[in-house]
Every structure is written in structure tokens, then in C-alpha cells.
Amino acid sequence: MSTQYLFKYIIIGDSGVGKSCLLLQFTDKRFESSHDLTIGVEFGARMITIDEKLVKLQVWDTAGQALLVYDVSRRETFDHLQSWLEDCSENSNMNLTILLIGNKSDLVDKREVSEAEGQAFAEKHGLMFLETSAKTSHNVEEAFLKTGRAIYEKIRSGELDANVMTGKAMAGPGGPGYRSAGNVSGRNNANNSNNNNKENDGCCN
Numbered sequence: 485m486s487t488q489y490l491f492k493y494i495i496i497g498d499s500g501v502g503k504s505c506l507l508l509q510f511t512d513k514r515f516e517s518s519h520d521l522t523i524g525v526e527f528g529a530r531m532i533t534i535d536e537k538l539v540k541l542q543v544w545d546t547a548g549q550a551l552l553v554y555d556v557s558r559r560e561t562f563d564h565l566q567s568w569l570e571d572c573s574e575n576s577n578m579n580l581t582i583l584l585i586g587n588k589s590d591l592v593d594k595r596e597v598s599e600a601e602g603q604a605f606a607e608k609h610g611l612m613f614l615e616t617s618a619k620t621s622h623n624v625e626e627a628f629l630k631t632g633r634a635i636y637e638k639i640r641s642g643e644l645d646a647n648v649m650t651g652k653a654m655a656g657p658g659g660p661g662y663r664s665a666g667n668v669s670g671r672n673n674a675n676n677s678n679n680n681n682k683e684n685d686g687c688c689n
Contacts, residue, residue, distance in 0.1 A: 496568050497553035498561040502587040505618035506553065506627070532629065534636050549631050553585045554602075556615065557594040562586075562601070569609060581638070583612040583631045590617040 495503045532539050550572050554561040565584070572580065586602040588594075599615055606613035612630060616623040 494549070494572075495551045495553060496572060497585075498555070498558075498564050498568075501553045501555040501558070501561050502618045503553055506551070506585070506587060506616065506624055509618045509621050509624045532632060534629075534632055537636070539632055539636070549635055550580055550582045551585055551627060551631070552582055552611070553587050554597065555588050556586045556597045556599075556602070557588050557591040559596040562597045562605075565605060581612075581631055581634050582609075583614065583627055584609075585627055586613075586615040587618060589615040589622060590620050 495507060497503055552565065552568055552572065554565055556562075569582075572582065584602060584606045586597060586599065589599075602615065603613050605611075612634065614623050614627050614630065616627055618624060
């Protein structure tokens with residue numbers, strides 16, 4: 485069965501919030517407690533099925549969908565969300581679909597950001613919201629499926645135009661309404677420079 489849709493994603497957030505591990509859990513169904521810290525984005529791909537249609541989710545540096553991630557056990561990563569959101573708006577699809585993710589929900593005793601705070605931020609900025617744990621896999625699959633379903637419904641309703649090429653509808657770069665943009669990964673996350681020296685162990689829960 486050939487791919488019918490290609491949805492392009494970007495995963496953004498401070499270093500150490502678990503971007504690499506969220507992606508690894510989704511694409512490979514595994515968790516690694518130690519990971520090299522990334523400055524801003526992660527890349528990968530996986531096939532899913534939505535409404536009996538085969539959809540390829542591609543995580544890349546410019547995209548039509550974004551997963552904005554913070555670490556519920558580190559308040560500063562939540563405080564930086566506004567800056568990441570502004571970068572995302574400036575460098576991505578005008579019809580961007582964004583899911584806010586509070587990762588490391590398994591670190592109950594170390595929690596510094598409540599689920600209610602995350603939900604309130606999401607509602608204020610018109611974002612979808614989930615808390616996840618890349619370590620236990622809690623809500624990781626749902627994070628990608630939730631955004632995939634939202635994009636698919638936008639295409640069906642006509643809210644999002646799809647550029648049909650050889651039978652494939654591509655939402656994201658190359659589609660109508662997409663404006664050329666710089667690479668968000670080029671932002672070296674100056675606000676997070678003090679966190680780059682944190683030990684890697686446990687960074688990807």
C-alpha cells in the first residue's frame with residue numbers, strides 16, 4: 485500500500501527535555517536513558533494509518549506541524565516556551581499545527597510544572613496539549629496520532645490545502661500557503677546555555 489499523505493513535523497524545545505527520546509520511542513519503540521544533548525530539533529520518520537489512509541509522519545527541520553516540548557521537572561524549560569513559540573511562528577508554515585508536550589511525567593517527585601499550568605499555556609496560545617513520558621512510552625504514540633488526526637481533518641475540511649503530487653498529498657513545505665523559512669535548529673538556544681552542561685543520564689525520560 486503506497487503512502488497517501490506525508491505530514492512533516494518539527495520537534496522543538498530546550499536541550500535535555502527529551503526530544504530525542506520521544507522520537508526514538510515513537511519510531512523504534514525503545515528508550516535510551518543516555519543521549520547526546522541536541523540544541524533544538526530532532527529528525528526521523530514513521531508510517532501510521534488514519535481513517536484507513538496510510539500516512540507518513542516525517543520529523544524534519546522545516547515543517548507544517550510542531551511538537552513543542554518542555555520538561556515538567558525543570559521549570560526553566562517551561563519558561564522558555566514563549567521564545568520557542570515565537571521562533572516557530574516566524575520560521576514555519578502559516579497554518580502550523582502545534583502540540584505542546586510536557587515530557588517526563590513519570591518524574592512525579594521532581595515535578596516543577598503542574599499539568600494545569602501546561603494546559604493553561606496551551607489554551608492561551610491555541611495549542612493542543614499532552615503530558616508524556618518517553619521512558620514509559622505514556623502518550624508518546626498519542627502525541628503523533630493526535631496531531632496527525634488534526635492535520636487530516638484540516639485537509640478534509642478544506643482549512644489546509646494539500647499539494648497533490650503523484651497521488652500523494654503533502655502538507656507542509658511545498659504546499660499552498662507555505663512560506664519559505666529559515667531553519668529553527670539554527671537558533672542555538674541561548675537561554676539554555678546554562679543547561680547544556682547537565683549530565684545526560686535521565687535526560688530523556
